[in-house]
Amino acid sequence: MDIRTPPDQLDTTLEDGRPSREDAEAAIRTLIRWAGDDADREGVRDTPARVARAYEDFFRGYGEDPEAILSRTFEETEGYDEMVLLRDIRVESHCEHHMVPIIGVAHVAYLPNRRVVGISKLARVVDAYARRLQIQEKLTAQIANTINEVLQPRGVAVVIEAGHECMSTRGVHKPGVSMVTSRMLGAFRDDPSTRREFLAMIQGRRCTGFET
Ligand SMILES: [Zn+2]
Numbered sequence: 001m002d003i004r005t006p007p008d009q010l011d012t013t014l015e016d017g018r019p020s021r022e023d024a025e026a027a028i029r030t031l032i033r034w035a036g037d038d039a040d041r042e043g044v045r046d047t048p049a050r051v052a053r054a055y056e057d058f059f060r061g062y063g064e065d066p067e068a069i070l071s072r073t074f075e076e077t078e079g080y081d082e083m084v085l086l087r088d089i090r091v092e093s094h095c096e097h098h099m100v101p102i103i104g105v106a107h108v109a110y111l112p113n114r115r116v117v118g119i120s121k122l123a124r125v126v127d128a129y130a131r132r133l134q135i136q137e138k139l140t141a142q143i144a145n146t147i148n149e150v151l152q153p154r155g156v157a158v159v160i161e162a163g164h165e166c167m168s169t170r171g172v173h174k175p176g177v178s179m180v181t182s183r184m185l186g187a188f189r190d191d192p193s194t195r196r197e198f199l200a201m202i203q204g205r206r207c208t209g210f211e212t
Pocket of ligand 1: 095096097098099100164166167
């Protein structure tokens with residue numbers, strides 16, 4: 001720990017002590033050499049820079065604030081109080097154990113309590129958490145909890161169905177397996193008919209998320 005850093009500034013952002021772009025590119029160069037290749041040959045010479053740029057994209061969620069994304073709401077809803085459901089939101093994440101892709105879809109529903117949020121904001125919240133190192137269980141809970149805390153709706157339901165490259169291209173090598181996680185809060189947890197309505201609405205649809 002840097003003793004010059006005042007305690008109230010510790011752990012406030014992920015920027016603290018963050019390695020430089022050059023450090024990151026050097027690390028990728030090390031991995032190329034460790035894999036057994038020549039890091040100076042033409043085909044891979046610019047790969048460290050490309051991978052660093054790709055990582056900025058894969059992990060841009062660390063720079064996003066999911067609560068701020070949901071902060072703008074609309075109250076002129078003519079009393080609309082039925083379920084709002086966004087289905088088949090593409091999920092692109094990376095497993096925190098192997099740093100390989102998790103690809104799937106999320107279904108996000110809530111029961112408004114006077115306020116609604118722009119629908120693209122729900123998809124952006126999924127992205128803000130997905131574009132980090134994740135496990136699917138935590139990703140599912142984070143999305144549901146944030147919507148619940150910021151919108152304070154009567155209920156939130158999040159279901160994620162995803163394939164994990166760490167299962168299909170390494171380890172047990174089982175392609176085609178999808179993992180399903182869900183988090184139900186409020187009416188979706190307490191009221192079986194609300195939960196049934198949600199599950200019926202997400203079933204039988206054409207699933208588009210797994211084509212990569
Ligand atoms: Zn993994």
